[in-house]
Amino acid sequence: MLIEIKHNPSNLESMEIINEALSKRAFLILVLCCKVNYEGRARSKLGLGERTVLIKGDGSFIIHQDRNLEPINWQPPKTKLSVKLENDVIKIVGMRRKPKEQLELIISTVHLISYYFGSDTKDIELAGYEEDMRHMIMNNPDLIEKGFRPTSKEYQTPQGFIDIYGKDANGKIVIIELKSRKAGINAVKQLKRYINCFLDNKEFVRGILVAPSITDDARELLENNKMEYISLDPPKELKTKTTTTLDYFN
Amino acid sequence: MLIEIKHNPSNLESMEIINEALSKRAFLILVLCCKVNYEGRARSKLGLGERTVLIKGDGSFIIHQDRNLEPINWQPPKTKLSVKLENDVIKIVGMRRKPKEQLELIISTVHLISYYFGSDTKDIELAGYEEDMRHMIMNNPDLIEKGFRPTSKEYQTPQGFIDIYGKDANGKIVIIELKSRKAGINAVKQLKRYINCFLDNKEFVRGILVAPSITDDARELLENNKMEYISLDPPKELKTKTTTTLDYFN
DNA sequence: CTGTGGATCTCGTCG
């Protein structure tokens, strides 16, 4: 893999390396002392401090402090980047149209600069999502209860799409709201709104909240509204086996 | 600033440097070829590729591909990290209890390893949020309309807290829903639900959605329900002035 | 510690 690394470059050297990396759309890594200004959807100002900056070939611009998972400032992919040197201060500016916003990095000192061209073609495999729960239930409706028959197609109300719509063994309409994480009161409210769309039907419509767990408040609200809860974990099976070695087949 | 950098270390060297960085809670940066497995709230598997990894002193564990703003895999702060070398393969594991989850990084080759101890004490100043809008309106209620008088305290309905509650010049109840970004149909639905809490009052309750802009569907839904829209941008004034130089006072 | 809701949310999907 092609990688360039420089320790404690001068600001002039840094500017040239940054220009090189930006023009070649490399993955650029900087450790530096900087101030940061953001203006656009919101506005922010960050005083001097040492930070790690990532700039990706797709225009992602990411500034990390030494704490927290999330970057302190950022710009999404497709940001237009430019760099200039003025009075021995480096400025990297990331601009976006729509929304109009810009992130300005004012650099006093660069401790580390590196850029590389890597190969990363593999896509991630994921499981454990709401959509996985839906597939599991459609393939095995008895997970809800014996005799439950979901309709094969999505059902739309004025309030939006119902996760799963079907009928129980007695022919009663059943509306299912799925949550792949612990369900709170908002999940119950959403289910209630779907049921309200059927009020003029006269016949009782069952509402079932399906989630791995539920908060106490949500459960109370659910029962007060004569709705039901079924505990179900989202399936987490991947299509391929997970390995912890570096075999050729992975 | 103290920083260590090594280009193309052996896996044994890498393991020792990673151990050093982890034990000292440094900010660790790696560019490497790896596979990644995650298991916990969900499950994921990522095949071999070159990635950039950040591990912060607070336990944040971040894996970036060469595209997208967001990391492909991660663990939040307070993750417990460990490293080992087996058959010349480095494994870094990040574990969390509650939720129980683990992220496993299986490394074949390290291209760059660096760790540092930086100084970053400044907090960010932010503006342009819903809370800023609320303050602005409370301090200048005429922004809504002449004669509007908000109550000083928050008002809670069974549906949750109302952003701003007050009365207009005619003494009619006014409920305001704030959005700091473009408002969609969900903002309108939320406002409608608050108003429904006052239905037994008999008297008409005004609902006003305040946002910088609104989608067409949301506007239609709003008007069909006899509610109003006021266009208002969140204020973006910072307490201190933004500078684009490196003056001592910043 | 849990629950709730905002966010420069991001990102995929669908129209």
Add this chain to the structure above:
DNA sequence: CGACGAGGTCCACAG
């Protein structure tokens, strides 16, 4: 391109 909704959301705040 805009609207909409899920998310391993993260994160701050309140109870």
